[in-house]
Amino acid sequence: MNSKHPIITIVLAGALWAAPSLAQTRDEALRDALQPYWHHQYGAAAGQVRALAERPGASAETHAWLAEVYRRLDERTEARREAHRAVAMGDCASFAHTVLGDLYNPQLSSWDEANADSAWAHYRAAVACDPADGGAWMAIHMEALRRDDRQAAEQALRRLHEAGFFSGSALAYNRWVLESLPRGSILLTNGDLDTYPALVLQLAEGVRPDVAVVNVGLLDAAWYAGSVSRAHDLPLPLPVEQLDTITPEYVDSTAAVKYIAYRVVQSWVRSAREGRMQRPVVFARTGDPTLLGVHMDSLVSLGTGYRIPSAGERAGVDLDAVDAALARVVPADYATPAFTPGDRSVVRRTFPNQMAQIVFEVGLWRADQAAERQDWAGARRWIEWAGRFADAARLPPEHRERLQETSDRTRPTEFDAR
Incomplete structure (x- = not known):
């Protein structure tokens, strides 16, 4: 091998190299300081980001990230202080407003000062500053549903789609699940990435709008149960105004908590098994049906999820459905x-x-x-x-x-x- 080749490469690299700007240096320092945060080591992250925030000329983004780390540590007064510092710096403080929204959001926070109107105002301020802030749009969607503002909820989903907030794999997975479900299914999802991309695909691309996507985590909120009931004409075990009278009942033999979601899902499961529910009830693979009192061996596996057997149907595996689902995978x-x-x-x-x-x-x-x-x-x-x-x-x-x-x-x- 010609030994001159590496030398030429080094010389050319040296000729093209330019000193990083101050902004680049700050960005790299912030990325390094946040490494513990991405591993859920919030205490360590707080110390490192705080050291950056205390330096002269610290950016609004640094203060906003420090606010988010404090929020994760439940140090709410400090979180509010740092977020307001970021807002006061005059730059587009979308992230700081989103942190404040999450801080005040009663659905996400047990803070004594939590206030839905304050959360709503901060989320709206976040997207007014940065229309591509997907985190704020997701929060606006949830709060719009709580307010029964369908127009605002749909706007949030469209903005998420326009901003390209969800990755190709998240959209591919949710499209795969939706397109593999029986007609008119109730899909019981578990988290953000098996719920929001599905809702975006339904609204923005018209993918399987017949499916009712229901997030089990949110279903413990009476307002959400009422929202999905009205949107998809789904029965509830009690009138919406009485759901809040249900008190959590902890079951020692399992990890299940008999609360609103448990009782709503159980009512759908019973109706499906007795033939009274005309819509198939399907648990997404991302969740755990046993937490809702449903044993895995009592379900029909579809590959993309687990369906409650209809009246007279045996539990087991629907290999035709599984093979059809896997054939759709790209x-x-x-x-x-x-x-x-x-x-x-x-x-x-x-x-x-x-x-x-x-x-x-x-x-x-x-x-x-x-x-x-x-x-x-x-x-x-x-x-x-x-x-x-x-x-x-x-x-x-x-x-x-x-x-x-x-x-x-x-x-x-x-x-x-x-």
């Missing part, structure tokens, strides 16, 4: 992380491959199903499918270990081969 659509760069949520950024991971695991599970039926060739096909998916979706190397484990487990033994 592996390359899952090559992006589950979040976009503009998403500041530490919760949503915790598992960057979560959407691809779910699809990958469904493929491995399908191989197990084939092996249980002694369909060894089928098991091998699904192992190969999962391998191709992992490569196209750029899953990390440890998924190869899962692939090998399943491959070893689904090979016929000498006894099976006889």
